[in-house]
Amino acid sequence: MAAHPYASYAQFTQVYSISGLSQAQLENHYLPAAARYIDSRLSPAFTAPFSSNNVTARDLNIHA
Numbered sequence: 001m002a003a004h005p006y007a008s009y010a011q012f013t014q015v016y017s018i019s020g021l022s023q024a025q026l027e028n029h030y031l032p033a034a035a036r037y038i039d040s041r042l043s044p045a046f047t048a049p050f051s052s053n054n055v056t057a058r059d060l061n062i063h064a
């Protein structure tokens with residue numbers, strides 16, 4: 001199942017530097033993997049996937 005990231009490349013790079021990592025790698029691998037992790041951890045208590053405007057999910061996606 002493909003996870004849709006809750007955060008964008010621009011939102012991620014406002015918080016973290018991605019030295020040595022391309023935008024494509026971040027958008028195609030790391031952010032979707034973080035979204036799957038968030039969904040798997042929170043889905044027992046909440047309905048996942050979360051809406052695209054969920055600020056908490058976005059923040060968790062950036063810091064996961």
